[in-house]
Amino acid sequence: MKKDIHNRADIIVLVDAFYKNVTLNPQIGPIFTDVAQVDWAHHLPKMYDFWESILFGKAIYKGNPMLTHFALNEQTPLQYEQFEIWKNLFFQNVDDLFTGPNATLIKQKAQSIADLMHFKINSPSSKIKIV
Template sequence: MHDITSRTDLFLLMQKFYAKLLSDNRIQYIFTDIAQIDLEAHLPHLTDFWEQTILHQGSYRKNVMQLHLDLNAKEKLTPEHFTVWLEHFNKTVDENFKGDRSELIKTRALSIATVMQLKISQKSHN
């Protein structure tokens, strides 16, 4: 197994990761029913985000936090949703990659999920 080194690696990771999410009844409905994502159109944006975050390349400019706050307004994102998301994320990374960037992407995912949960919780208490 090799480390994450390219956009191609990140795209593959996102494809496999979302296949897991979309087959898990605990979370799948958020993507299909609430967000109604078009996965084929969404995958390049996800890859852009992680490419900027991990490889420091690209020009991703969307406000990820706001996108999730908007989603939370439609359907409350619970701690269980974040736990399921992180479990699938980490498992997908571990099944496909090994190395420093592979560890870094898991750490960043945990940080992002933690900050999102805090901000969502904060927003719902205001």
């Protein structure tokens, strides 16, 4: 039986599974593997910190995801299609592994951050890098 997301160990399970699926995805996988050439040993712990901060209110993530994705969008378009794929993969991964209030909450947080990111990348103000 599936359980809820309770701690960092659960977040690690989710994040590792998510990025494994992301890299296998023909549409957005190459953005990570070819365009950004992600250093996974660096990126994954950052993502554990990010989601632990978001879900459990621990201020351990230091960074600015908006700026990272503005820069990425200069290299390759991050548009509606790419965000839809990202969100669907994320939701699917959560649902495959977890169930409960925190599983619902992390999907809501992912949805609102993704939608805000998409909006900011595509709004005229992104040209002057308002974050």
